[in-house]
Amino acid sequence: xxxxLRRIRERAEKAxxxxxxxxxxxxxxxxxRREPSxxxxxxxxxxxxxxxxGLSEKEVSRASYVQVDERIWHGMIVEGLRKQGVIVTSTxxxxxxxxxxxxxxxxxxxxxxxxxxxxxxxxxGGKGYFIYVPPGVKVKIPVYTCxxxxxxxxxxxxxxxxxxxxxxxxxxxxxxxxPHKVAGALHIGVxxxxxxxxxxxxxxxxxxxxxxxxxxxRTSVRVMEGGSYVSYYLVHSDVASIQAYPSxxxxxxxxxxxxxxxxxxxxxxxxxxxxxxLQGEGSSAEIVSRVIGRDESWIAARSRIKALASPSRGHxxxxxxxxxxxxxxxxxxxxxxxxxxxxxxxxxAIGKIAEEEIEYLMSKGFTEEExxxxxxxxxxxxxxxxLPLQTQKLIDATIKLLSEKATG
Amino acid sequence: xxxxxxxxxxEVHGRRVLRGVDLHIGEGEVHVVMGPNAAGxxxxxxxxxxxxxxxxVEGKIVFNGEDVTNKPSYERALKGIALxxxxxxxxxxxxxxxxxxxxxxxYKCSGDYFIAKMLGVDYLMDRYLFVGFSGGERxxxxxxxxxxxxxxLAMLDEPDSGVDIDSINRIVSAIRMLVERKTSxxxxxxxxxxxxxxxxxxxxxxxxxxxxxxxxxxxxxxxxIPLVFKYGYKKAVEKLQRLGQK
Numbered sequence: 001x002x003x004x005l006r007r008i009r010e011r012a013e014k015a016x017x018x019x020x021x022x023x024x025x026x027x028x029x030x031x032x033r034r035e036p037s038x039x040x041x042x043x044x045x046x047x048x049x050x051x052x053x054g055l056s057e058k059e060v061s062r063a064s065y066v067q068v069d070e071r072i073w074h075g076m077i078v079e080g081l082r083k084q085g086v087i088v089t090s091t092x093x094x095x096x097x098x099x100x101x102x103x104x105x106x107x108x109x110x111x112x113x114x115x116x117x118x119x120x121x122x123x124x125g126g127k128g129y130f131i132y133v134p135p136g137v138k139v140k141i142p143v144y145t146c147x148x149x150x151x152x153x154x155x156x157x158x159x160x161x162x163x164x165x166x167x168x169x170x171x172x173x174x175x176x177x178x179p180h181k182v183a184g185a186l187h188i189g190v191x192x193x194x195x196x197x198x199x200x201x202x203x204x205x206x207x208x209x210x211x212x213x214x215x216x217x218r219t220s221v222r223v224m225e226g227g228s229y230v231s232y233y234l235v236h237s238d239v240a241s242i243q244a245y246p247s248x249x250x251x252x253x254x255x256x257x258x259x260x261x262x263x264x265x266x267x268x269x270x271x272x273x274x275x276x277x278l279q280g281e282g283s284s285a286e287i288v289s290r291v292i293g294r295d296e297s298w299i300a301a302r303s304r305i306k307a308l309a310s311p312s313r314g315h316x317x318x319x320x321x322x323x324x325x326x327x328x329x330x331x332x333x334x335x336x337x338x339x340x341x342x343x344x345x346x347x348x349a350i351g352k353i354a355e356e357e358i359e360y361l362m363s364k365g366f367t368e369e370e371x372x373x374x375x376x377x378x379x380x381x382x383x384x385x386x387l388p389l390q391t392q393k394l395i396d397a398t399i400k401l402l403s404e405k406a407t408g
Numbered sequence: 409x410x411x412x413x414x415x416x417x418x419e420v421h422g423r424r425v426l427r428g429v430d431l432h433i434g435e436g437e438v439h440v441v442m443g444p445n446a447a448g449x450x451x452x453x454x455x456x457x458x459x460x461x462x463x464x465v466e467g468k469i470v471f472n473g474e475d476v477t478n479k480p481s482y483e484r485a486l487k488g489i490a491l492x493x494x495x496x497x498x499x500x501x502x503x504x505x506x507x508x509x510x511x512x513x514x515y516k517c518s519g520d521y522f523i524a525k526m527l528g529v530d531y532l533m534d535r536y537l538f539v540g541f542s543g544g545e546r547x548x549x550x551x552x553x554x555x556x557x558x559x560x561l562a563m564l565d566e567p568d569s570g571v572d573i574d575s576i577n578r579i580v581s582a583i584r585m586l587v588e589r590k591t592s593x594x595x596x597x598x599x600x601x602x603x604x605x606x607x608x609x610x611x612x613x614x615x616x617x618x619x620x621x622x623x624x625x626x627x628x629x630x631x632x633i634p635l636v637f638k639y640g641y642k643k644a645v646e647k648l649q650r651l652g653q654k
Binding site: 354356357359360361362363364365366367368370374375377378379381 | 457458459460480481482485486490491493496497499500501502503506507510511514515536553557
C-alpha cells in the first residue's frame, strides 16, 4: 500500500467511532459485508428495484454503471462514451489506472468526517462509480448509474467521483433502490463532484429504499469559476432512516440550483439538507425543497446558505405539506453572511391543501382523490432550470405515479 | 326539460341564500339571470353544480331526468353540468397544460388548438392555473375549460365582468360556439355589452330577475332588459309585475 493511501486509512481507522452530527447513530457491525462475485445475473437482479426508481429494463441495460450489492456491470454505452474521451469505471480501478485521480480522492470531503466516511474508505473495496469528462466535451445523452442492494442485512459502501472538465457538460442520473423483499440494509455513499470552469453538471438522484434500510449519503461538490451545478433529489419510499447534508462550494460566478423532494411515509426518519457556500464573487445559489409527510414519518428539511464573498446571492424555498396528524415536518432554513453586500433570502412554509382548490377540481369532474393527486403532483413538481428534458420527463412520470399513490 | 329546479331552498353555513327557486331549462335554450348583488345568482349556479358548502334544505334538482340533488359535484360534471366560475381559485404548482391534459383524458376529447387560440389562452399553457392571471385571462381560461367539458348545460357566472373589450369579443365567440353545439346555457351577467350581442342575434330565450334568493320575474329579453337598464332592478320588477306579465 502506498504511503498516501496508508495515511488516509489511518485517519479513517481513527474516525470509525465518530458519530455524525445529525441522524440516528448506526451500529455498523450489525451488517454483513459481501465479497465481490460473478456479475452475470446482475441485470436480472436489478430489474425489480430499478422499476421503483422509474427505470425500465432497457434503461438499466443501457446504464453506464450498475452496481448490485458488490457486483459491477457496465452497459454498452460506456464504449460510446470512451470515444469522446469520457471514462466510466469504478473508483478503485480509476485509482489504479490513473495516478492523477489521487488529486480528487477525499479532496472534497475529509475521510474522517464521521464513522460513515471512514467506513467507506475501509470497506468499499474500490466500489462506486468514477466518471471523467474531458475539458470541452459535452455529453449529450444522460449517463445512468444504479446502486442496488438485493439481500437483507447487507452493507453497501460506495465512493463515487465525478469530474467534469473545464467547459464540459454532463447529465447524470443515479438511482438507488432495494427490492421490496429486503428487510434491512445499510447504504453509505460518498460522492465527490468536481465541476470545472464554465462546466455544467446536472445530477438527478432518485431513491427508493425499504422500511429497514438506513442510508447515509455524504456528498460534496466544488464548482469552479463560471460553472454550474444543478441537482434534483427525490426520495419516495419508506426507509429506516436517511440522513444527508450535501454541500456545494461555489467559486467566482458559479451557480447552483438544488431541489429536494421528500415524500415521507410509515415511521421513517428523513433528515435531509442542502448547503451552499458562496465563496466566490458573483456566485449564486437557490435551494428548493418540497416535503410531504404521511403516516408517522419524521422529516427535517435543512438548508443553509453561507456567503463568504460579495456580491453574491442565495435563496432558500422550503415548503411542507403534512398529510397526516402523526407526521412531523421541521423546516430549518439558515442564512449566514460573513461579508457586506450578500443578498440572502428564504421562504419557509408548512401548510395544507386548500379546500377551495379541491372543490374547484371536483366541480370539473375529478373525484376528491383525483383532485388531491393533481394538487400533490403540482406541489412535488419543481422546475429545475438546466435539467435536461429527458431527465425531467423521467421525474415527471415518477411524480405522477407517486401523487396518485399518495392519495390512493 | 334538461334541467328542472323545483322550490330550491339552500343554506350556506346556516344562512339562507336561496328561498324557493323554480327554474326550467330545455335543451339548447339560453337563459340569463340578472339581479342586484347578493340576490343569489351565483348561489343558484353553485347549488346546481353541487358545491359542498351549498346545503339543500328543501326542493330538488333534476338533470336530464335524474334527481341529482344529493350527487357530488364531480358526478354532476360527468353527467354534463359545467360551471364557469366568476373567480376561480389560483392553484400554485398545477400547470395549465397538465390540468388540460387531465381534462382531455377525463372527458375523452382531443384538445382543440383552434379553440385555445380563439379564446387567447394558448400562451398560458406553461403557467400555473390562474396564478397571476389577469381578469380577462381568468375568464377566458374558464370558458376554455368549459368548452373542453362539452357539457349539456353550461353555467357561466359573470363571464364578462372586469374584462376588456377584446376579451369580451372572444368570450362572446365562445358562447356562440356553445349555442352552435346546442348546449343549454345559464348565464349570469350584469353588463349590457354581452347581452346586446346575444339579444341582437336572437340568442336568448328567457331572462330571469332574481332578488333576495328568489326568481321574482321571468320574461322575454326584449321586455325585461330595457326596463332593467332604464329603471334599475327594483323598479323594473315592480313595473313588470304591475304589467302582469309574470
